Amino acid sequence: MTTRRGFIKAGGLALFGIGSGGIPSFLAKAAANIQSPRLFQRKKVLICIFQRGAMDGLMAVTPFTDPYLKAARPTLFMSAAKSSNNPLIDLDGRFGLHPSLSAFEPMFRENRLAIVHGIGSPNTTRSHFDAQDYMESGTPFKKGTPSGWLNRAAGLLGHDAATPFQAVSLTSSLPRSLYGDSQAVAINNLRDFHVQLRGDQAGANMAAKSFESLYDQASQDLLKQTGKESFEAVKMLQTTASKNYKPAGNAVYPGSALGNSLKQIAQLIKMDVGLEVAFAESGGWDTHFNQGTQTGLFARNLSDLSSSITALWTDLEAMQDDVTIMTMTEFGRTVHQNGTGGTDHGRGSCNFILGNDVKGGLVHGKVAPLAIENLEDGRDLMVTTDFRSVFSEVANKHLGISDNKILFPEWTGEFINVMRG
Known part of the structure; x- marks a missing residue:
């Protein structure tokens, strides 16, 4: 029974x-x-956004001075030259932010937004399903891990969950990241x-x-x-939860699935229901054909991502010290464009980390010149930062989780110094 x-x-x-x-x-x-209803003391909140489909990190944050990339992408390469149409946003003289990520620029300049380039999994699979599973379980060389790393993070917060909403996913089903023994819920609609x-x-x-x-x-x-x-x-x-919810600070959420999810996360944070780990996802990053440059599918996805995150950050206003937002994607795209105006499954990509405890205003990680001898398998941006190095540091510095042997049981690496403190 x-x-x-x-x-x-x-x-x-x-x-x-x-x-x-x-x-x-x-x-x-x-x-x-x-x-x-019982109200819960406000705690630190980590919000993770999974970009499913493998984002092209080389187009999102482009090493625009690299002649090899320009040669490898004759119709996809974008310039930071002011004379070009809708140029990249020059961040540091080497990397340029895609113009559709322009909403990120102020936060980067304010040292609140950090970018980690060359991030990815040490497992070389180019299968979406396997790569997502490995990243969400946090065990890239072990199939069948019963728990996800975010669920383990919730269990390592140092206290029992006094609320069912300690770990919440704004998705139609519970993501792999939140499988496990600690209580977690998936909510499709707050009302x-x-x-x-x-x-x-x-x-x-x-x-x-x-x-x-x-x-x-x-x-x-x-x-x-x-x-x-x-x-x-x-x-x-x-x-x-109000049907007529009015975001603070003149924040305007896109009417997309991601925008709606992040708006509801903001409501949960403001309602003091005990939220500490939140998850949302963004789809459509598998750009095998007609990827576009300043316009097109990829540009629209970037605009939705940056506008949604920026709206959430603006909406949280005085609560920003308690929140860190981090993106992730299973792998990147090939350095060379393919014959249908797109890019294929690759290896390294980049991610974005936003918060007041982040060492922002920097592109962290290592990206060597994209000459063929520096590419993984002669075709891909090399993974130079294990995703666990970043995820564990964010969990450690923001949530106060120190037991990396449980959080990422197979990992023995070091932090990359992307967080303050």
Whole structure:
């Protein structure tokens, strides 16, 4: 027989939007018995954004003085020359920011935004599925790791989760990063919910029926322990999340999936529900053809990414000291463009880290001249920074997590000095 506590903790709960239907009656009934929601002391928050599909780091942040890159990309190379049409934003005389990332420039100049170039996995796979799995599990040479690194991070925060919203993903299902023993939820929409276990629709139906059955059998007992915490949180979100939410600081979120996810993360932070680890994702980075330069698919994705992150940062205003935002992508793209105006699966890419405790205003990492003898397998930007070096440093310096043997059990490297303190 499934116990209440065992059922609730099995694999994490997911709360999904169901439109105008509202939360199930048994959840609403349970929540109605609670006199007041519990508020939680504000803590540091790490927000991770996965760019799925493998972002071309060489176009996002271009070593524009490199003649080898110019030769390798006759129609994709972009210049920082002022005389060119919509040029790259010169960051330091060597690297240029894609013009669609212009929203990032002020934060870079203010030393709040750092870029790590040549970042990637030590595993040489060019499979999207495998590379994402390795990066999210944090074990790039071990398949089948049951937990994700963000779930392990939540478990290493030094205290038990007093709230179901310690670790939250604003996605339609729980990402690999948040699999594990620590409680984590996926929320598709803050205003309307139903309860679902990680799994298929049959699992969803089973979850709802089992929860309702548990409520009918022992409603008072259910409200006393773990179930009570979940119901309290559901009530808190239902009553507090506003359909007419007005971001602070004149922040304007794009109407994209990523923009909506980050806006809801901002609401969760402001609602003091105990959020410490947040996850969102951005798709469409697999640019095999018609990648474009100043315009096109890649440029649109960059604009959405930078505008969404900038809106979130602006919206948080006085809470910025408590928040660090970090992007990640499974690998980069080939140095040479292909025959269809795109780039193929590569190795090294770059990522962005935003926060007041970040050593910003710098392009960290090593990018050698892109001559063929310096390329991995003669075709790719070499991975010179293991992603675990960056992820572990951010978790250590921002969240205070020091046990790297648990966070990244196979890693024995060093930090790259991208964080202050």
